[in-house]
Amino acid sequence: MRILVVSDKESTYIWDHFDREKFKNIDLIISCGDLKAEYLSFLVTMINAPLFYVHGNHDRTYIYNPPEGCTCIDDKLVxxxxxxxxxxGGSPFYNGKEFQYTEKQMEKRVQRLIPKIWWYGGVDILVTHTPAFGLGDAPDVVHTGFKVFRRLLDKYKPKYFLHGHQHLNYANGNRIIKYNDTTIINGYRYHIFDY
Structure with a gap:
């Protein structure tokens, strides 16, 4: 299965110069947040593949204008x-706006998902906006990763962990990190991989 992951910055290569041939084999699109709703609707229409998304810390417009033809998987296992x-979805709490969480709030969200994880026998792909603590994050309050995500990786060992929030042009931005049995992919702009 070929997956297109997108996050944080709309790609002009895709949006302004779309070439259907380059994306004809995409089976699924996953957005890790902070992209315009119109961009996601464009992707799902032009690529003709399902699009799953989580909220980023700048996605407050989704509350009133969600991306058309796309499926929000925040707090869900699909x-x-x-x-x-x-x-x-979501980021660390820093100014009190939508889709921001303290570590304790994020832990509660994850706890509510444990029965679903158990029911389905685990997780193959973890999709978040923010990275896990110490795995592609940054030391500032806005870009510090969640410790609970790292515990999820340790316990359930998903094959892939997709996130955004940490732009690759930031000081320690890495596209791919290997952590135990999990391949971590930063979806900044876009990245294509085969599951």
Missing amino acids: VFNGVRILGI
Whole structure:
């Protein structure tokens, strides 16, 4: 299964110079947040593949104008082509706006998902906006990763962990990190991989 992951900055390569041929084999699109709703609707229409998304800390417009034709997987575990995908959006709390959480609030969200994870027998792809603590995050309050995400990785060992929030042009931005049995992919702009 070929997956297109997008996050944080709309790609002019895709949006302004779309070439259907380059994306004809995409089976699924996953957004890790902070993209315009119109961009996600464009992707799902032009690529003609399902699009799952979680909220980023700048996605407050989604409350009134969600991306058309796309599926929000925030706080959900969905199965697509036999692949179990868990979505948990949001960023660390820093100014009190929508989709921001303290570590304790994020822990409570994750706790509510444990029965679903158990029911489905685990997770294959974890999708978040913010990285896990110490795995592609940054030391400032806005970009520090969640410790509870790291515990999820340690306990359930998903094959992939997709996130955004940490732009690749930031000081320690890495596209791909290997952590135990999990491949961590920063979806900044876009990245295509085969599951």
